[in-house]
Amino acid sequence: MTTGRSDRRLLVIHAGTHKTASSYIQSCMAGNRSLLRSSGVLVDYPGLPTQKHKPLADALVRRQWDDWQQFLRNLPKEEPLVLVSAEQFTQIIVRREIHRPLVELLDAEGFQLAVVVFLRDQADYINSRFVHSVRRFYHSQGVDSYVSDQLAERKLIYNYHYLFKDLTTNSSIQAFFLPYGRDLGDPFERLLSCLGIGPPMQGWQPADPSKANVQPGCRAVWLAQEITKRLHQLGIDSHSLMNTGDVVRRIAVNEGWKDDRYCGFSEESASAVAAHYARCNQRFARRVWGCEWRQMMPEVSMRRSVYSPPDPGPEREHLNHLVNLGLRDLARENIRLRWTLWKRRALSMIPINGQ
Numbered sequence: 001m002t003t004g005r006s007d008r009r010l011l012v013i014h015a016g017t018h019k020t021a022s023s024y025i026q027s028c029m030a031g032n033r034s035l036l037r038s039s040g041v042l043v044d045y046p047g048l049p050t051q052k053h054k055p056l057a058d059a060l061v062r063r064q065w066d067d068w069q070q071f072l073r074n075l076p077k078e079e080p081l082v083l084v085s086a087e088q089f090t091q092i093i094v095r096r097e098i099h100r101p102l103v104e105l106l107d108a109e110g111f112q113l114a115v116v117v118f119l120r121d122q123a124d125y126i127n128s129r130f131v132h133s134v135r136r137f138y139h140s141q142g143v144d145s146y147v148s149d150q151l152a153e154r155k156l157i158y159n160y161h162y163l164f165k166d167l168t169t170n171s172s173i174q175a176f177f178l179p180y181g182r183d184l185g186d187p188f189e190r191l192l193s194c195l196g197i198g199p200p201m202q203g204w205q206p207a208d209p210s211k212a213n214v215q216p217g218c219r220a221v222w223l224a225q226e227i228t229k230r231l232h233q234l235g236i237d238s239h240s241l242m243n244t245g246d247v248v249r250r251i252a253v254n255e256g257w258k259d260d261r262y263c264g265f266s267e268e269s270a271s272a273v274a275a276h277y278a279r280c281n282q283r284f285a286r287r288v289w290g291c292e293w294r295q296m297m298p299e300v301s302m303r304r305s306v307y308s309p310p311d312p313g314p315e316r317e318h319l320n321h322l323v324n325l326g327l328r329d330l331a332r333e334n335i336r337l338r339w340t341l342w343k344r345r346a347l348s349m350i351p352i353n354g355q
Contacts, residue, residue, distance in 0.1 A: 009080050010174075011072075011111045014191060016087030019128040020118035020180040021187040026051075026085050027207035028188040035204060039197050042079035046071045057088035060098055065105055072109045081195065082111070090117065091157070096166040103172045114174035115167060116194055118187060122158045122277050123270040124300040126150055131262055134221050135248050137238040140228040143264030143306070151276065161280035161287070168288055177288050179297045216249050217257035218307035223319070224248045227326045234340050241337065247329045251322055263305045270302040 016022050029036070030051040033043045046055050046067065059067035075082060092098055093115055106113050120128065130146050133139060141149070156162055160177075168175050176194050180187065188207070192198070216224075227248070231238050238244070252258050265273070278293075285293040310316050331338040 007110065008112045009082065009110055010114055011106055012081060012083045012114045012116060012195060013089050013093060014083065014085035014116045015089035015093050017090045017117060017119060017125075018087050019125065019132060020087075020120060022085065022087040022118075024207050025188045025191060026053075028205075029083065029085060031205040031207065036083070036197075037079060040079055040081055041192075041195065041197060042076060042082045043084075044071075044075055044082065047074070053084040053086040054088050056084060057086045057092060060089070060092045060102065063098070063101075065101065068102070068105055069109065072106070072111065083195070089115075094163055094167050096170075099167065099170065099173065103170070107172075112174070113172070114176065116176045116178065116191060117164070118178050118180040119160060119297070120180045121274070121297055121300050122281075123265050123273040123302055124181075125158060126273065127262075127264055127302070128215075130264055131215055131221055134224045134228070135216055136244045137224060137228045137231060137241065139238075140225045140232070144269075147264070147269070147273070151273070158277060159280045161284040164284070164288075175288070181298060181300065183298070215258070215261050216252040217260035218262045218305055219255070219257045219260060219319075220248050220252035221262045222307045222309060223251065223322055223326065226319075226323045227330075230323060230327060231330075231337070234337070234344065236337050236340060241330060241334050243333045244330065247326050250329070251326060255322070260307075261305065262307075263302055265302040266304045267302060269304075270300070274299075 014022070014025060029043045036043055045051055045053065047070075048055060056068065056071060059065075093102075099113070103113050119125075126147055127143075129150070130143055133146075134141075139146070150158070164175070164177070167173060178187075178190055178194060184190070228238055231241075249258075281293040281297070285291060285296060289296050309319055327337070327341070331341055
């Protein structure tokens, strides 16, 4: 990667997409700031105690250019490349009315803009988003109805030719698109390679294992759906709950479920999604890679793997216990749910002291 004019520094935005190991990449960035800086890559944050670049994405959404200007002017001057990362950038940086003024601001501050994006094959991407949304209790839909809704209501986020067209046709922006997959190598090392940085150096700190993009498993998907159904029966809006992300994951780890990988697609349904996006994928690939889609994006083998609960008996009783356990964990940090369970004479599910 070149930085263009010699007097220009390069600001690189790693912009996701969602469910492409962004948390893992950000953990690597935070844990290896000193080593990265010794290679000319500066990782800095916008003056907050947490090591996050999401506030910069939020500032773009609100068009708070002063926040960006302050961030840029507070950066040390010696490193030629500044790296920021937040998956929230994806949906905002693609918009022409956002990236054009950002490019102008960066130019005035002595920077050129580069954007790096990881992409998944669409069926694999939809499957991963389904698991993520179920795990956080956003809905209790079956996978088939979820896929239908995604292809009808949110189809444009999977149409890469449409989504990234304005970004890839702006000559002032260097845009890089990396296929994402478990067999394609470590995503952070691939990001560094894209930036012209070599393999990890001596003293390299691995990412926090909890930041890995690990599925909770088939049983955990079923468990999350059952907890969501129970929340709806209690009249609780699951979107209003706090700290939902790790409830099912903790149970899955304790039960040893995480290797039971969920897949809601059959080979036939995955092929149907591939056919749905085939034309736009080819147009995208020829424009950004100069080749056919499958020359860069390997086909993901997808065979349906879901969980069907057993008939009444000890195993089903244990599963029901885990549903109650998940509700209890949610209630510890969500007062309304706790109060609702108390009113429903379910206080025995939640310790009085909240422990």
